[in-house]
Amino acid sequence: MPTVELGLLDYAILIIYVAFVVGIGFALRRYMKSSSDFLTSGRSIPAWVTGLAFISANLGALELVGMAASGAKYGIATSHFYWVGAIPAMIFLAVFMMPFYYGSKARSVPEYLKMRFDERVRALNSIAFAVMTVFASGISMNALAKLLNQLLGWNYHVALWICSAVVLVYVLKGGLTSAIYTEVLQFFMIVLGFAPVVYLGLRDVGGWGAMNHSLQGVAQDPAAYNLGTKAYSADAWTSAWKPLLGGPSANPMGVDWFAMVFGLGFVLSFGYWCTNFLVVQRAMAAKNMSAARRTPLIAAVPKMIFPILVIVPGMIAVALTSLPDKSYRIPPPILSEQVYANGVQAVKTASIADPASAVKAVTAAMGKKMSPQRVEALVKDAGKLSDLQIKQRLYDAIAEYDYDGVILSLVKKYCPTGLLGLALTALLASFMSGMAGNVTAFNTVWTYDLYQAYMAPNKSDQHYFWMGQAVTVVGILLSIACAYFSRMYNNAMDIIQLVFSFVNAPLFATFLLGMFWSRTTGTGAFLGLIGGIGTSALVHGLTVAEGKGGWLGHQVYSFPSTMAQNFWLASFAFTVCFVLTLVISLATARTKTDEELKGLVYSLTPKLKDDEKEWYLRPAVVGTVLLFCCVVLNVIFR
């Protein structure tokens, strides 16, 4: 609907940014000589660079858009995804797991699994990972292109293809190094581009205290602002822990504290941060062991502060919506022109004499919840209005929100030409960093773990170098195809994502046992994983939450929210995988000797000595300090 006009300066900023990321790719081209230069950066990058890239690869457009949406839906409790669901796992990765990833000289996470277990585990992990990255990239691309189209009036296809082309050029020229370098540039772009928007938003709602005051009003009566049907206690949006401890019915997430701490904080969080090659790859590209271990720790610092940048905008949007004099509301769902045309037709043909049935007819034509007063007024005025004006009034009368539009709507509200260009460039930067992260992880896993391992072993390094480049092009084209696929078949995409959540849920149990118990066998790990994946599917099939799940026909339990279902599902999958791996390992014979497992398992690897270094370079010390800061943050915002 109402789109913004970009000025010359806005385009100039955008073009400068694109010129620099592409320039970095070309500047790095001369260093790309072998497959390892291209796919693993030849292990040559300083820690501050890999650290910021680590966090930037995670900070894709979906993260930015989604976290602002969650900030609006759940308030400050969204910070659990950071202070519970990320920081502890990142510290664990740095202190305990990085020595094995980096020390084993594995080029990827699946390759580590092959060294530790066997080919079966590697094949399962690498195939699932390769397919998942392509889909994740496609889903994110579709979401952003759609937002840019609806809120800025940009052409969907042009936005999609141009962004992909830029990523393709710099990844193809400079490989992983180029992706990592540009991710750092993008990190600063995202922070510096959104900070002023957050500042202006906070200032507009009257500061932190006034915002919380508004949110307390919303929490007690969300229905008044179309923000939900259920009322909560006043602190539901402004306290992170108190509503959680009150049980699933006392917080808008509908989650209990155990599922939050164990399901998200342990199983899902460690499963993502400690085993997902997308982020781990950044640390593996560091120039030495010490830099590799510092990578997640350096990343943890901005991650801890990010809620200000990504969650607070959502809270600002809700506070603004509750203040009538600000004339702002969270944007309504994106509807097609056809729906609006039907709506306009319904308004024109509705009879003024019978307001109730007029409202009903218009609501049916729009397919969304509509404000009856506004529709009634619109039907009365319809004779004097043009089609375009009716369309605008219909848009205003929609009484539902599309929370994903929060961040862009704030950018539109507060940014004059100039700052607008900067904020939009920041959004595109997040889009590109997420995509480049996926593509570089995909091409490495494809080339080393699938192509070299199963299709064409014993070829020359130049051949794999060539394959790495070729598959970069293929990966981007596949992502674009997935973007179009998810645009057309939204439901199919939901199912695919669901299947991946089954596959990922138990993963950390395998790594935990593999790294810290030398008795774990390949058969145990493989069957444990299969069992865990089966368990998550089973739990999902037997339980229901917000109408999701229960597809096995027999409903055993009903969760208060899909988030709770997701956390519990992961908890069950982890436990089953853990127990199965343990039992089967004890029942099967070991296939790898202690000597073979040296450098891969904790108890069989000589401890790293880092006593002589300065304290701020010792991972254990820094990790403890960061953990303490994280606890303090949780206490402050309890």
Next chain:
Amino acid sequence: MGLDLRWPIGLMFSLIGALLVLYGLITNSNSDLYARSLGLNVNLVWGLVLLVFGGMMLFLAWRDAKKAAEEQTASKSESAEKLTARR
């Protein structure tokens, strides 16, 4: 890798910062434009922030490059001295 990342970061933000400052100065009297940003000339203010950030990055990169160059010449003259001493 041979490229110090602080150069491109510093250059890019200095350039964007300079553009924003310039635009902010030109449009300083245009209160309509800044009604959105609550009457604050954000282009000028934030442009200055970007300039400072970019400048800092450039300074750090320049300082280290200088240091590295000095060390290189120092080690070169050292090895040259050794060579003459051997002769």
